[in-house]
Amino acid sequence: AQKITQTQPGMFVQEKEAVTLDCTYDTSDPSYGLFWYKQPSSGEMIFLIYQGSYDQQNATEGRYSLNFQKARKSANLVISASQLGDSAMYFCAMRDRNYGQNFVFGPGTRLSVLP
């Protein structure tokens, strides 16, 4: 099965600063995608950004970007100009063909943005 590792249980960042949340993965599939989700304290899961293994460029969505290093099997999320509303849990995820292409998730990183 695919495995996703997020080694930072918790992170702090000052408002307006940039922060990088780490994600490494293990897969033998030649074609795959990495997803990042945000879970605020209200509990819902919000899709943020996607990176495909064959994408020529790193994905960007507004203040979110991915630092994708395929050879290292890492897909780190970069949040620029942090805002108080960015305080949340962040999960890295990918589809797993061992589970019918349903998603598997990393343990998550809790980000706290300080005023």
Place this chain on the structure above:
Amino acid sequence: NAGVTQTPKFQVLKTGQSMTLQCAQDMNHEYMSWYRQDPGMGLRLIHYSVGAGITDQGEVPNGYNVSRSTTEDFPLRLLSAAPSQTSVYFCASSSRTGGVKAEAFFGQGTRLTVV
């Protein structure tokens, strides 16, 4: 647009009781799945389905049953609740036709406490 509707939002059960968590999606998605979220462990896959009539076990299936009689509905049954099943449960769906980049859509979650 309802998306993924999950009920109930909160539930308290006594040890040994049974219950069904309901999940319905209106996006005609082939893939549906159930996760449990526990602190420090991310979202772990309980059961999944790749289409009506097809279900299979995920990472942590013990104590749970599922069925998928229609594309829309994917209920999760707790057979005999145990305190270890105290958790937050999420239902998710995603499209097969979207390929590897199709994101997962989540219900609002169910906070279950077993006493």
